[in-house]
Amino acid sequence: MSSHSDAIKFAYWVPNVSGGLVISNIEQRTGWDIDYNRKLAQIAEANGFDYALSQIRFTAGYGADNQHESVSFSHALLAATTTLKVIAAILPGPWNPALAAKQIATINHLTNGRVSVNVVSGWFRGEFAAIGELWLDHDERYRRSEEFIRALRGIWTEDSFTLKGDFYRFTNYSMKPKPIEPLPEIFQGGSSRAARDMASRVSDWYFTNGNTPEEIRKQVDDIRTKAKANGHKVRIGVNAFAIARESEQEARAVLDEIIAKANPEAVQGFADQVKNAGKASPEGEGNWAKSSLEDLVQYNDGFRSNLIGTPEQIAERILKLKDAGADLILLGFLHFQEEVEFFGKRVIPLVRELEAARDRELVAAE
Numbered sequence: 286m287s288s289h290s291d292a293i294k295f296a297y298w299v300p301n302v303s304g305g306l307v308i309s310n311i312e313q314r315t316g317w318d319i320d321y322n323r324k325l326a327q328i329a330e331a332n333g334f335d336y337a338l339s340q341i342r343f344t345a346g347y348g349a350d351n352q353h354e355s356v357s358f359s360h361a362l363l364a365a366t367t368t369l370k371v372i373a374a375i376l377p378g379p380w381n382p383a384l385a386a387k388q389i390a391t392i393n394h395l396t397n398g399r400v401s402v403n404v405v406s407g408w409f410r411g412e413f414a415a416i417g418e419l420w421l422d423h424d425e426r427y428r429r430s431e432e433f434i435r436a437l438r439g440i441w442t443e444d445s446f447t448l449k450g451d452f453y454r455f456t457n458y459s460m461k462p463k464p465i466e467p468l469p470e471i472f473q474g475g476s477s478r479a480a481r482d483m484a485s486r487v488s489d490w491y492f493t494n495g496n497t498p499e500e501i502r503k504q505v506d507d508i509r510t511k512a513k514a515n516g517h518k519v520r521i522g523v524n525a526f527a528i529a530r531e532s533e534q535e536a537r538a539v540l541d542e543i544i545a546k547a548n549p550e551a552v553q554g555f556a557d558q559v560k561n562a563g564k565a566s567p568e569g570e571g572n573w574a575k576s577s578l579e580d581l582v583q584y585n586d587g588f589r590s591n592l593i594g595t596p597e598q599i600a601e602r603i604l605k606l607k608d609a610g611a612d613l614i615l616l617g618f619l620h621f622q623e624e625v626e627f628f629g630k631r632v633i634p635l636v637r638e639l640e641a642a643r644d645r646e647l648v649a650a651e
C-alpha cells in the first residue's frame with residue numbers, strides 16, 4: 286500500500302452565468318460580470334483552490350438570463366491570476382474540434398499551460414433548437430464527444446493528423462504551435478453508462494453530479510475497472526454545493542431557506558429539460574435520473590454530497606468522498622467571494638490535516 290496519497294484537489298464553479306447555482310429566490314451575493322469574477326479567481330488561488338470551472342450555456346432558462354461565453358471568459362480569468370488552472374467548457378456541435386484545438390493551444394501558450402477543457406455533451410434540448418443545432422440521441426452525443434476528444438488529442442500531439450470519423454474528418458493536419466507540455470487536461474461531465482465508458486477510454490477527468498460516497502464508489506469502481514482493461518487512467522471529480530457555517534444548525538437553516546424559497550415553476554422546467562440527459566440513455570441512468578425536485582434546486586445535485594455543516598464535519602465528509610475514489614471536489618456556493626475565502630481558510634486546512642494524519646497511519650502500518 287502507498288504511504289502517501291495525492292492531496293485531493295479543489296475547484297469552484299465560475300459564475301459566468303447569471304442567477305447563481307440554486308434555483309431559489311434566497312439572497313445570493315454573487316455576480317456574473319468580469320470584475321466580480323476576476324476578484325473571485327484571485328481569492329480562490331490565494332486560498333488553496335486548484336481549478337476554476339466555467340459553464341457553457343447559449344440561451345436563458347431557469348434564472349440564467351445572461352451567460353458569458355466560456356473560452357473567452359476563462360482566458361480573462363487566467364490573465365488575472367498566476368497559478369489557478371481554469372477549465373473552459375466546450376460543447377461539441379457549436380464547437381468543432383479544429384477551432385477548439387487551436388483556441389486552447391493559443392490560450393495554453395498565453396497562460397503558461399494553465400488552461401484545461403471540459404467537454405460537455407448537452408442536456409438542454411431547447412437550447413439546441415434555439416441555435417439550430419441538430420439534437421442527437423443520448424448515446425450518439427457521447428459518440429460525437431469521444432471523437433471530439435480523440436481529435437483534440439490527435440491535433441495536439443501528431444504532426445500529421447488524420448481521422449476518418451462519423452462526425453469529424455481530418456487529413457494530414459499539422460497544427461502549430463502545439464500546446465506546451467503537459468497537454469491541456471481533458472475533463473468531461475455526465476454519469477450515464479455512455480459517459481462512464483467514454484471516461485474509461487479517453488478523458489483525463491470524469492466529472493459527476495453530487496452524490497453520496499456509496500454511489501460515487503459504484504461509479505468509480507465501474508470506470509476504473511473498464512479504464513484498467515483499456516490501459517487508461519482517469520481521475521474523478523465530484524460536485525458539491527457547500528454550506529459551511531460555524532454551527533451545523535446554521536448551515537442546515539440555510540439549506541432549508543434555499544428549499545423554502547425555491548422557484549417551483551423554474552425547478553419544474555429544469556426537471557423537464559434534464560429528462561433529456563441520463564434518463565434518455567438506453568439504460569435510463571446518469572445525471573438527474575434519480576433526482577428529487579429538492580435535489581434539482583441545485584443544478585448538479587450538489588446537496589446530495591452533503592458538504593453542509595461545520596468546517597470539521599465538511600472536512601470529514603470530503604475524506605469519505607476521497608476514500609470512495611474522488612480526486613477532486615467541485616464546489617458551488619451561495620455567496621461566492623465570501624464563501625470561497627471561508628472554505629479556503631477554514632475547510633481546506635482541516636482536509637490537509639486529515640490527509641496528513643491518514644498518511645502517518647499508513648506509514649505506521651507498513
Ligand SMILES: Cc1cc2nc3c(=O)[nH]c(=O)nc-3n(C[C@H](O)[C@H](O)[C@H](O)COP(=O)(O)O)c2cc1C
Nearest residue numbers: 340341405406407474475476477480562563571572
Ligand atoms: C461538472 C459538470 C459540468 C457541466 N457543465 C456543463 C456546461 O457547462 N454546459 C452544458 O451544456 N452541460 C454541462 N454539463 C452537463 C453534461 O455535459 C451532461 O450533458 C449531463 O451531465 C448529462 O450527462 P449524462 O446523461 O451522461 O448523465 C455538466 C455536467 C457536469 C457533471
